[in-house]
Amino acid sequence: MARRAELIAIGRKLFADTSYDALSMDDIARQAHVAKGLIYYYFQSKRGYYLAIIQDSVADLVTYAASGLELEPVGRVHRTIDSYLRYAEHNQAAYRTIVSGGVGFDAEVHAIRDGVREAIVATIAEGAYGRSDIAQVPRMGLLAWVCSVEGAALDWIDRPRLSRETMRELLVKTLGGSMRAIEEMDPAYPAPAPARRDDG
């Protein structure tokens, strides 16, 4: 009998490139080789199953983005952005759902998205300023940059005209630009040295 984690792993594969509406519970049960009742037992509804899958998927993204503490800051930023873009590329339907705010006006998916945004803002703040509890201006500056990555990645998976490497370089550089903008607004939040170089 499949355990909950196994059903989530199967669901992640099924929903990775298929939208919520396009899969029925019958499809899911058939493709997962389990009785439909088992999915209802663990997740109550298709929606409950889907939210569990998205939460699990997003947890990977956040964990990975927040890891790499052993790397120097530039390497860490590169890795975080690269893993974010890979996630978008390899989980297109889930990524679209999260960033577009889910199925309908979806408060739960909005909350998941806001959690991802705040986790990434906190990760960058830790790396750049040594703490995640920051003032409103740097928070807004970093949040804006995270939103730029969301929008850019969404456009990119729909129309992949640039390589992932080019996307990553561009977003690393715009992060540097955002950090310099934050420093100009509030010198208590100086941009880290690599972001200050013109070739950064």
Add this chain to the structure above:
Amino acid sequence: MARRAELIAIGRKLFADTSYDALSMDDIARQAHVAKGLIYYYFQSKRGYYLAIIQDSVADLVTYAASGLELEPVGRVHRTIDSYLRYAEHNQAAYRTIVSGGVGFDAEVHAIRDGVREAIVATIAEGAYGRSDIAQVPRMGLLAWVCSVEGAALDWIDRPRLSRETMRELLVKTLGGSMRAIEEMDPAYPAPAPARRDDG
């Protein structure tokens, strides 16, 4: 008898701070002092009425953002960002709808949002590079910045902890940072002089 444009003007007021779901056609007809049939006559459905309102509202935003050709570039950027933030502030429900992608997974509202984004990208490109037909890297860099403005403004209207002036200054500076990032990626697209100053 109310004309179509009058019904749109009334609808813009009604929907400016009330979500789509919260207003019924009966409410609308009563508050507009017209027969419900008149609204159906012009717009076929509540959804048709709503889309017409959003299109009209967005047209203002885009027209204003693209105007000000008589101003020098810095003044124009300031004015564009300021008018964008004012629009978000004074049309919160409409703004949330457009940026969050509408009621449900809404292809028509997504298309409206994409149109706004591309219009703003084209406006900035005209001002900065003298043409709106630009390569993929500068397009992506400017698009990312427009997405950062969307996300930042959405967060700001929900939690207004910064003044509009501070928001505008921050976003002007991050635009400068994005343009410098674009120039580093592709020297054929140099950042305009004001964006190059460290105090820009």
